[in-house]
Amino acid sequence: MEELMTETADQIPGKCPITTPHGRVDIFDPPAELMRLSAEEPLCQVQLINGETGWLASDYETARTVLTDRRFSARRIFGRQPYGSLERWLEIGRAETEAGLPPFVNEVDPPDHTRRRRAMMSHLTVPRLKEREANFQKIVDGALDSMEEAGSPADFVEHVALPVPALVICDLLSIPVEERRLFVELSNLIRDPAYGPEVVGPANDQLHAYTEELVADRRRTLVDGDMLSEMIRAGEMSQDEIVKDVIGVFEAGHETTTAQLGYTLLTLLFKRERWEALKADPSQVDGMVEEALRYLSILDMISTERLATEDVDIGGIVIKEGETVVISTFAPDRDPKRFPDPDTFDPYRNARGHLAFGFGIHMCLGQHVARLETKLVFSSLPVRFPDLDLAADPEEIRWLVDDHQVVGPTTLPVKW
Amino acid sequence: MRLEADLDLCVSAGMCVMTAPEIFDQDPDDGRVILLKQEIEPDQLDAVREAVGLCPSAALSLTDPQEEKR
Numbered sequence: 015m016e017e018l019m020t021e022t023a024d025q026i027p028g029k030c031p032i033t034t035p036h037g038r039v040d041i042f043d044p045p046a047e048l049m050r051l052s053a054e055e056p057l058c059q060v061q062l063i064n065g066e067t068g069w070l071a072s073d074y075e076t077a078r079t080v081l082t083d084r085r086f087s088a089r090r091i092f093g094r095q096p097y098g099s100l101e102r103w104l105e106i107g108r109a110e111t112e113a114g115l116p117p118f119v120n121e122v123d124p125p126d127h128t129r130r131r132r133a134m135m136s137h138l139t140v141p142r143l144k145e146r147e148a149n150f151q152k153i154v155d156g157a158l159d160s161m162e163e164a165g166s167p168a169d170f171v172e173h174v175a176l177p178v179p180a181l182v183i184c185d186l187l188s189i190p191v192e193e194r195r196l197f198v199e200l201s202n203l204i205r206d207p208a209y210g211p212e213v214v215g216p217a218n219d220q221l222h223a224y225t226e227e228l229v230a231d232r233r234r235t236l237v238d239g240d241m242l243s244e245m246i247r248a249g250e251m252s253q254d255e256i257v258k259d260v261i262g263v264f265e266a267g268h269e270t271t272t273a274q275l276g277y278t279l280l281t282l283l284f285k286r287e288r289w290e291a292l293k294a295d296p297s298q299v300d301g302m303v304e305e306a307l308r309y310l311s312i313l314d315m316i317s318t319e320r321l322a323t324e325d326v327d328i329g330g331i332v333i334k335e336g337e338t339v340v341i342s343t344f345a346p347d348r349d350p351k352r353f354p355d356p357d358t359f360d361p362y363r364n365a366r367g368h369l370a371f372g373f374g375i376h377m378c379l380g381q382h383v384a385r386l387e388t389k390l391v392f393s394s395l396p397v398r399f400p401d402l403d404l405a406a407d408p409e410e411i412r413w414l415v416d417d418h419q420v421v422g423p424t425t426l427p428v429k430w
Numbered sequence: 431m432r433l434e435a436d437l438d439l440c441v442s443a444g445m446c447v448m449t450a451p452e453i454f455d456q457d458p459d460d461g462r463v464i465l466l467k468q469e470i471e472p473d474q475l476d477a478v479r480e481a482v483g484l485c486p487s488a489a490l491s492l493t494d495p496q497e498e499k500r
Contacts, residue, residue: 082488128441135442135461140451142458366449367484375441377486382444 034060034070034096034340036315038421041408042281043357044348048072052345057331060340063100064093068338070315072345074352074369079328080339081374086320088376090121096315096340098419105211113222116255118262120317120376127375130255133248134263134379137186137241143382146185147390153181154390158398167405167429171276174391175426176202179271182387183264188240189228196224201268225260229253267380270313271387273414273422278306278388279395280411280423281359283404288359293396302361303388308368309359314344316419318372343369405429431470431492433478435463439489449484450477463489 035047051058056073071077080086092107093100116122119130136142154174161173180198189197200221204214229242236243245256282289282302292302318341326333333339347368348356371378378384395402405427412424433453442461446454453474455464470478470492482490 082486131441132460132462136457136459139442139456139458139461140444140447141456142461366445366480373486375487377441377443377445382448 034315036097036342036344041284041411042309044344048342048345049348052342052349057328057339060096062094062096062338062340063098063103066094066338068094068096068319068340069333070096071339071341074346074349076328077341077343077346077369078373080320080341081318081369081372083326085322085324085326086339087123087323088121088127088320089123090117091319091321091338094319094338096319109215109218114254115222115258115261116252117258118266119259119379120262120266124375129250130259131375131379133245133251134241134259136244138379138383140382143386147386149185150182150386151390151394153178153185154387154394156181158394162398167427170279170426170428171272171423172425174395175272175275175279178275178387178391179268179384180264182271182383183267186383187228187242187260187263188232188237197221197264200224201264221261221264222257225257229256229260263380266378267383269414269422270420271384273312273420274307274310274384274388275391276423276426277310277312277421278303278392279428280404280408280426281306281309282392283402283428284408285359286403288361289396289402291361292392293400296393296396298361299389299393301363301365302392303385304365304368305359305361305363306388307370307385308347308353308365310421311344311347311368311370312421313370313372313419314421315340315342317376318343341369343372399428399430402428402430431475431478432495433465433468433470434491434493435465436489436491437462439487441487441489443486445484445486446481446490449481450474453478454481 035045035051037045039045051070052072056071056076058070058072059067060070062068071080092103095103119127119134122130157174157178161168161170164173177198180201181194184194184197200217203209203217204221229246232242233246236247242260245251245259251259282292292298320339320341322333322335322337322339324335347353347370350356352367353363353365371381411426414420414422414424440462442456444456444461446463447456453465453467453470455466456462457464478492482492
């Protein structure tokens with residue numbers, strides 16, 4: 015049995031013994047211990063990497079309750095994550111403080127949150143994105159062209175899953191075409207697990223400097239119908255907030271969608287009848303996209319730490335003011351009380367209501383972008399590559415793990 | 431049934447539009463919900479109820495005007 019579970023934090027004597035079971039078993043499934051907690055103790059104590067005792071919400075009802083209760087703050091506190099390297103989180107905290115940038119929009123509370131979210135949302139709505147669909151389709155076509163040119167076998171992640179989300183973000187921000195390669199390369203580099211801080215640090219600095227220049231340029235020449243111009247024109251965001259939110263959009267929208275695209279294709283090809291069913295009924299693509307979001311829930315226990323700003327009673331358990339609740343999205347999305355037969359991948363079920371994009375006021379800003387990209391890829395791919403299949407044993411696929419936050423394959427060799 | 435939206439609570443997530451595009455739209459300026467209809471017919475109720483349940487900020491509500499009169 016192949017386990018993608020990483021090591022959890024060392025147990026500290028005298029502290030809460032439950033460290034957070036996370037990761038995947040047999041490529042797709044939640045650890046048995048996580049689902050046991052979800053069924054028997056959906057709000058339980060867990061140990062955070064900074065040694066504090068926090069809480070873990072692991073069934074659907076509890077997760078939604080915490081995510082919508084306004085007594086919880088989303089403010090950023092480095093080191094209170096449920097897993098990962100404490101040293102690395104504190105380093106990130108130090109670097110961000112030195113850079114003097116504010117937190118990303120998803121780690122601030124109202125009213126700052128409201129103001130910054132509204133400045134960005136008009137370009138990320140369902141109707142607005144429909145207007146950009148032709149642009150996105152061109153990006154997808156270009157990526158599929160490059161994979162075809164590379165010839166079979168090729169890496170789906172390199173040719174499609176990495177460039178599509180990055181170029182879509184460049185399109186949304188109206189980054190000049192000749193400058194997109196720089197942005198894409200920097201963004202890829204920062205996320206590549208092969209590189210350490212000595213490479214990632216300077217790349218981050220370069221991305222930051224480039225973004226400052228981009229914003230300054232755009233200020234001089236506002237573009238109609240452009241998200242970045244809107245953020246500037248709205249006049250409600252400071253220079254630092256704009257720069258941070260542009261970088262944040264890259265951070266939040268690139269690696270995540272890359273992982274989702276690769277992992278979704280793996281899901282479809284892992285049991286070939288799924289791929290054949292999609293080919294036979296292309297109209298299932300919307301349902302398939304939504305079900306893949308639910309089934310994979312690639313961002314689990316990340317960006318869902320919430321701080322109680324007063325005592326909060328949840329089903330008889332009192333979370334005290336100052337305590338942290340970590341919310342799983344993966345376990346709730348496999349909660350049989352909400353999704354019958356949850357471990358079955360079924361594109362025809364109604365998977366809406368899953369927590370893959372979170373819930374509450376911080377629900378992913380770019381969720382419809384991600385949906386549209388995924389839909390376009392999986393509408394085009396079966397038409398252009400009907401005989402597509404895996405060119406590697408699934409057990410040999412390398413994964414983003416641990417500090418990289420999202421679950422997804424780093425490469426996906428395919429053949430046709 | 432009567433559908434209402436609290437624009438102060440709306441965070442422009444667009445789950446409603448995705449679920450029932452004939453009933454909901456999003457404002458071009460900030461993405462907040464626009465109700466295309468407020469009086470909901472019985473055959474539209476299922477979709478609207480689903481949309482109400484999917485709103486991440488609980489900005490939507492469905493009320494029965496008959497019940498309110500009592």
